[in-house]
Amino acid sequence: MTILVIADHDNTSVRQGTLATMTAAAAIGGDVTMLVAGEGCAAAAEDAAKIADVSKVLCCDSPLYAHHLAESFAALIVGLAKDYTHVLAPAVTMGKNTLPRVAALLDVAMLSDISGVVDADTFIRPIYAGNAMATVKSGDAVKIITVRGASFDKVAHGDGTAPVETLAPGEDPGLSSFVGQELSKSERPELTSARVVISGGRGMGSADNFHHIEKLADQLSGAVGASRAAVDAGYAPNDFQVGQTGKIVAPELYVAVGISGAIQHLAGMKDSKVIVAINKDEEAPIFQVADYGLVADLFEAVPALEAELAK
Amino acid sequence: MKVLVAVKRVVDYNVKIRVKADKTGVETANVKMSMNPFDEIAVEEAVRLKEAGTVTEIIAVSIGPQQCQETIRTALAMGADRGILVKTDDEVQPLGIAKVFKALVEKEAPDLVLMGKQAIDDDSNQTGQMLAGLLGWPQATFLSKVALGDGAATMTREVDGGLETIEVKMPCVGTVDLRLNTPRYASLPNIMKAKKKPIETLELDSLGVDTAPRLTTVSVDEPPARQAGVVVPDVATLVDKLRNEAKVI
Numbered sequence: 001m002t003i004l005v006i007a008d009h010d011n012t013s014v015r016q017g018t019l020a021t022m023t024a025a026a027a028i029g030g031d032v033t034m035l036v037a038g039e040g041c042a043a044a045a046e047d048a049a050k051i052a053d054v055s056k057v058l059c060c061d062s063p064l065y066a067h068h069l070a071e072s073f074a075a076l077i078v079g080l081a082k083d084y085t086h087v088l089a090p091a092v093t094m095g096k097n098t099l100p101r102v103a104a105l106l107d108v109a110m111l112s113d114i115s116g117v118v119d120a121d122t123f124i125r126p127i128y129a130g131n132a133m134a135t136v137k138s139g140d141a142v143k144i145i146t147v148r149g150a151s152f153d154k155v156a157h158g159d160g161t162a163p164v165e166t167l168a169p170g171e172d173p174g175l176s177s178f179v180g181q182e183l184s185k186s187e188r189p190e191l192t193s194a195r196v197v198i199s200g201g202r203g204m205g206s207a208d209n210f211h212h213i214e215k216l217a218d219q220l221s222g223a224v225g226a227s228r229a230a231v232d233a234g235y236a237p238n239d240f241q242v243g244q245t246g247k248i249v250a251p252e253l254y255v256a257v258g259i260s261g262a263i264q265h266l267a268g269m270k271d272s273k274v275i276v277a278i279n280k281d282e283e284a285p286i287f288q289v290a291d292y293g294l295v296a297d298l299f300e301a302v303p304a305l306e307a308e309l310a311k
Numbered sequence: 312m313k314v315l316v317a318v319k320r321v322v323d324y325n326v327k328i329r330v331k332a333d334k335t336g337v338e339t340a341n342v343k344m345s346m347n348p349f350d351e352i353a354v355e356e357a358v359r360l361k362e363a364g365t366v367t368e369i370i371a372v373s374i375g376p377q378q379c380q381e382t383i384r385t386a387l388a389m390g391a392d393r394g395i396l397v398k399t400d401d402e403v404q405p406l407g408i409a410k411v412f413k414a415l416v417e418k419e420a421p422d423l424v425l426m427g428k429q430a431i432d433d434d435s436n437q438t439g440q441m442l443a444g445l446l447g448w449p450q451a452t453f454l455s456k457v458a459l460g461d462g463a464a465t466m467t468r469e470v471d472g473g474l475e476t477i478e479v480k481m482p483c484v485g486t487v488d489l490r491l492n493t494p495r496y497a498s499l500p501n502i503m504k505a506k507k508k509p510i511e512t513l514e515l516d517s518l519g520v521d522t523a524p525r526l527t528t529v530s531v532d533e534p535p536a537r538q539a540g541v542v543v544p545d546v547a548t549l550v551d552k553l554r555n556e557a558k559v560i
């Protein structure tokens with residue numbers, strides 16, 4: 001087995017999802033090459049070389065890959081794919097955007113968002129918002145896979161010594177270009193890898209009240225999440241959304257405040273280790289997955305919680 | 312400008328899914344079916360582009376059994392002009408769906424194909440990207456804003472860290488995210504009008520496209536159930552439990 005792992009990184013270091021993808025690669029078994037593509041990504045390539053079990057890093061440093069536009073990036077990966085039995089990427093925007101295009105160009109199927117590895121051909125993936133788990137076998141010569149970060153441990157990072165090779169950039173297909181971005185700035189831990197996540201829902205009532213969620217998150221050194229309703233109402237930015245179509249999280253502690261617990265929301269957090277729900281409606285479905293439920297008005301419970309945690 | 316919109320018939324998002332006892336899939340008999348919610352957003356966007364005068368014709372396409380007619384009718388009632396049903400009772404996976412769309416694109420020559428970012432049954436999130444790859448077209452996925460220009464489109468996307476804007480040449484494939492728009496409910500007069508709009512039915516086999524599944528489903532299982540939790544009486548008890556029982560804070 002020869003596996004190509006596409007790194008998700010910020011040019012300085014690899015992100016957590018890349019380390020979870022390495023665990024999936026180890027479960028498949030075989031030699032792992034990691035591709036680090038970007039503009040000014042040499043430090044990230046050095047960082048990738050330190051990951052246990054990476055045997056080689058390919059560093060492709062070019063403005064063409066600065067934003068991982070699918071057209072040029074997929075072409076680069078397709079050029080490499082023939083040497084590998086598996087191509088894996090974390091199921092983050094980059095992986096979800098690029099790998100299906102790679103699969104189509106190679107005329108093979110793709111396995112999205114796997115949560116388990118049975119063997120080198122057989123994988124487990126959630127369907128219907130995680131209400132069913134499909135075990136799927138691929139007969140294709142190369143398997144194109146995105147990996148659900150929340151479902152795999154992160155591999156050790158620090159004592160690997162893989163060589164870094166320079167990879168020449170491909171052609172620019174000239175189909176797309178980057179215009180700009182609006183990224184949410186935050187000093188808090190990244191939502192998908194935080195140890196604690198505090199999420200607010202429609203029950204928060206306003207963007208102003210939503211600051212209570214941020215305060216709780218800061219008290220517990222956690223990240224902030226939101227339901228779709230909270231995002232749609234403008235209480236929180238889109239990248240805070242947890243759920244079937246948002247981010248998938250599995251922290252040690254997930255606190256849902258004023259969230260009803262629709263299946264689409266549960267899909268994104270029900271694998272958390274400990275779930276706390278605060279909701280004034282004792283019938284709210286969120287209580288069916290909560291380890292600790294508090295039936296209360298959040299406008300009383302949240303300040304009380306802040307005070308109790310401050311003790 | 313011509314737009315092709317994909318409309319998939321899926322189990323309604325409000326239905327509580329049940330895994331079949333023989334583990335071959337989920338129960339779909341006597342279950343409410345609807346248009347994939349993302350596809351409603353795609354149809355809505357196409358209709359708004361038509362209302363704005365940018366788009367002249369909207370073609371709604373569904374691949375699947377005869378009942379997909381109903382899904383196409385819904386799109387027609389929302390404002391699509393005509394429909395194409397590619398009929399099959401067999402399972403067609405995203406790569407196969409993308410190939411069928413490629414054949415239709417070659418026939419219809421649209422300037423834009425709009426799809427959902429993800430079908431809520433298979434949760435694949437693949438078809439649009441695959442179609443763009445097969446056609447050699449640019450792709451704009453997870454759209455939260457669409458601005459069509461002359462020969463190019465400026466597209467805003469929901470990405471991990473927030474929003475990203477890219478420019479893509481046209482023709483292109485777009486896949487829509489939840490916040491692009493809020494789909495309309497079709498009015499009764501429009502539902503009546505939709506009954507007269509044409510739907511062309513093509514047998515899948517007649518297209519000469521290889522849609523044989525590449526992935527075999529070995530089994531479909533229930534997800535692991537969570538242990539029932541406890542209701543705590545007050546905040547002090549909650550914090551005590553988190554500190555001393557669960558030891559997570």
Ligand SMILES: Cc1cc2nc3c(=O)[nH]c(=O)nc-3n(C[C@H](O)[C@H](O)[C@H](O)COP(=O)(O)OP(=O)(O)OC[C@H]3O[C@@H](n4cnc5c(N)ncnc54)[C@H](O)[C@@H]3O)c2cc1C
Nearest residue numbers: 201202203227228229243244245246258259260265280298
């Ligand atoms: C295709 C599709 C994809 C979707 N994807 C996602 C997704 O990824 N993530 C997601 O979250 N949703 C998603 N949804 C939406 C989902 O179906 C729900 O609509 C949404 O999760 C509801 O958010 P909510 O729980 O905040 O709001 P509501 O359901 O309105 O619940 C608000 C809760 O707050 C409680 N509350 C109100 N006031 C107070 C108070 N003062 N004190 C205590 N409790 C209070 C209420 O009792 C209620 O339970 C999706 C829907 C569709 C159709």
Ligand SMILES: Nc1ncnc2c1ncn2[C@@H]1O[C@H](COP(=O)(O)O)[C@@H](O)[C@H]1O
Nearest residue numbers: 317318374426427429430435436437438
């Ligand atoms: N059978 C189908 N008929 C019409 N459109 C489809 C079909 N399957 C997938 N699509 C389109 O592709 C999108 C993404 O689906 P998927 O890649 O399966 O998650 C859907 O939102 C639809 O727009």
